[in-house]
Amino acid sequence: MSTLSKDSVRTMMSEVLVAQGKQLPADDATLLTDIGFRSLDFSELALRVEDEVGTELNFDAPGLRSIETVADVLDFLEQLQQA
Amino acid sequence: MTSGSSGSPGPRLPRGAGNTLVTRGYRGTWADLPRLGLPPVAAALVDGHGAAASAAWEHTLTPRETLVVSGRRVDEEQAEELRAAGFALVPLSGPVSPAAAQPPTAAQPPTAAQPSTAVQPPTAVRPPDEGRLWLMTSGSTGRPKRVAHTLQSLTTVAADQPARRWLCPYAPGAYAWWQVVTLSLAHPGQDVVFVEPDELAGWPELALAEGVTAVSGTPTFWRQALLGAGDAVARLPLQQVTLGGEPVDQSILDRLTDLFPTARVSWIYASSEAGASIAVHDGRAGFPKSWLERSAPGRPRLSVTEGELLIDSEWSADGFSGPLRTGDRAEVIGDRVHLPGRIASDEINVGGSKASAAAVRRVLLAHPGVAWAQVRGRRAPLVGAVVSADVVLTTPVTGATTPASASPARATTATATTVTTELTRWCADRLPDHAVPRRIRLLDEIPIKETLKSDV
Numbered sequence: 001m002s003t004l005s006k007d008s009v010r011t012m013m014s015e016v017l018v019a020q021g022k023q024l025p026a027d028d029a030t031l032l033t034d035i036g037f038r039s040l041d042f043s044e045l046a047l048r049v050e051d052e053v054g055t056e057l058n059f060d061a062p063g064l065r066s067i068e069t070v071a072d073v074l075d076f077l078e079q080l081q082q083a
Numbered sequence: 084m085t086s087g088s089s090g091s092p093g094p095r096l097p098r099g100a101g102n103t104l105v106t107r108g109y110r111g112t113w114a115d116l117p118r119l120g121l122p123p124v125a126a127a128l129v130d131g132h133g134a135a136a137s138a139a140w141e142h143t144l145t146p147r148e149t150l151v152v153s154g155r156r157v158d159e160e161q162a163e164e165l166r167a168a169g170f171a172l173v174p175l176s177g178p179v180s181p182a183a184a185q186p187p188t189a190a191q192p193p194t195a196a197q198p199s200t201a202v203q204p205p206t207a208v209r210p211p212d213e214g215r216l217w218l219m220t221s222g223s224t225g226r227p228k229r230v231a232h233t234l235q236s237l238t239t240v241a242a243d244q245p246a247r248r249w250l251c252p253y254a255p256g257a258y259a260w261w262q263v264v265t266l267s268l269a270h271p272g273q274d275v276v277f278v279e280p281d282e283l284a285g286w287p288e289l290a291l292a293e294g295v296t297a298v299s300g301t302p303t304f305w306r307q308a309l310l311g312a313g314d315a316v317a318r319l320p321l322q323q324v325t326l327g328g329e330p331v332d333q334s335i336l337d338r339l340t341d342l343f344p345t346a347r348v349s350w351i352y353a354s355s356e357a358g359a360s361i362a363v364h365d366g367r368a369g370f371p372k373s374w375l376e377r378s379a380p381g382r383p384r385l386s387v388t389e390g391e392l393l394i395d396s397e398w399s400a401d402g403f404s405g406p407l408r409t410g411d412r413a414e415v416i417g418d419r420v421h422l423p424g425r426i427a428s429d430e431i432n433v434g435g436s437k438a439s440a441a442a443v444r445r446v447l448l449a450h451p452g453v454a455w456a457q458v459r460g461r462r463a464p465l466v467g468a469v470v471s472a473d474v475v476l477t478t479p480v481t482g483a484t485t486p487a488s489a490s491p492a493r494a495t496t497a498t499a500t501t502v503t504t505e506l507t508r509w510c511a512d513r514l515p516d517h518a519v520p521r522r523i524r525l526l527d528e529i530p531i532k533e534t535l536k537s538d539v
């Protein structure tokens with residue numbers, strides 16, 4: 001399975017937001033609630049990653065609860081690819 | 084549907100016996116088709132329309148029980164089931180010669196030209212249920228099953244029709260195939276030009292060459308033709324355009340009405356089980372609400388219960404009497420009842436909010452750049468499922484099937500991204516947030532199955 005770099009995932013995250021007329025700020029500490037990044041958006045980003053790496057990711061992870069910032073999203077998706 | 088022949092002894096011929104058939108390898112009337120000598124209870128495993136038409140003709144002339152089905156569709160397990168149910172399995176290759184269905188003997192072994200003539204006898208012999216015609220369902224909603232009809236129950240057009248030359252692209256033995264065949268058998272002036280599956284891409288040229296004036300097909304069939312051979316389709320002198328087999332939306336009706344302003348554009352709701360139940364000729368999607376709960380001789384009784392279409396029809400298959408739950412969603416919108424698709428596959432649960440695949444598809448098809456769309460739920464983390472769509476554009480983004488994991492040209496990828504972003508915004512302006520497709524894949528061509536459907 002190929003893996004995506006954190007920068008690549010960040011680009012995809014930006015595309016998800018841009019499609020809705022929103023912007024991804026440069027600061028990865030930004031809260032998701034502040035930029036309107038919702039559950040549906042996270043799902044879409046996850047599917048984009050799956051499509052790109054060509055395999056399904058295993059989301060059975062308690063870490064989902066602690067995803068509050070942009071950095072949390074990027075870290076979590078990076079961990080999933082390495083799992 | 085029969086009339087007296089010229090006074091000579093023999094079977095009474097159908098009124099359409101003199102109609103012309105054109106198949107690969109046969110051009111002539113029903114009456115000129117060779118007799119096959121099929122066993123009294125026979126499953127004709129055909130390799131094309133010529134063989135299928137011969138088996139249908141044989142059924143009209145002799146007291147027998149017949150199943151006509153493409154040989155490719157019958158696997159080993161189904162073959163054994165048929166034999167146990169009393170059927171002799173008769174592989175038929177077209178064009179059919181009179182000897183084609185005879186079992187091989189030591190004195191007359193199969194020739195190289197007829198390699199598939201080995202008849203497999205039934206494992207449980209029984210007398211025929213005379214007149215019984217069996218159809219094999221498409222299996223799109225489960226394992227294919229046999230449905231019992233007769234020529235009478237399949238002959239749903241009673242009144243004589245204007246003389247027409249029909250194009251029949253349906254799979255041999257399918258309900259829609261029998262609709263065209265019984266029309267031709269029952270009514271003088273109804274010729275049929277059959278299209279083999281490997282000829283489908285070029286059917287407009289074939290229809291032009293053969294002087295076809297009436298064409299019946301699924302919406303997917305029409306969309307594919309308009310996309311790939313629109314110029315040839317536009318030159319057809321069509322008097323009758325018929326759609327069925329899939330949900331029929333206003334956008335495809337409008338395109339066909341614009342293209343053939345003098346033709347009658349009709350859509351038909353039919354299934355192997357319920358029979359042909361609804362025929363609408365006013366060029367509008369859906370049928371009039373006033374038809375619900377209407378009781379009229381010769382017409383099915385239509386009703387809607389909990390959003391599902393129910394049909395009580397004399398044209399139903401045997402064993403399906405009384406109100407039949409169709410499994411198709413029925414939506415009353417204004418003065419029309421729309422049938423957007425299967426209930427089981429229509430509802431997408433997105434984090435507890437329900438999206439209708441048919442509604443999303445309708446929005447996508449309303450976009451001027453979209454030629455075809457398919458919508459489904461896709462499993463996703465957090466919300467359970469998201470709406471996903473496959474789309475074919477009227478002007479394709481060359482070579483770009485997205486998502487672009489196969490590293491297509493950068494410029495092409497950028498164009499595909501631009502298109503999908505535009506389609507997402509189009510949907511966002513017209514649908515609730517949870518129903519907006521989160522993944523849109525651009526396909527180069529419309530996928531179509533042997534049933535002429537794409538399972539939307």
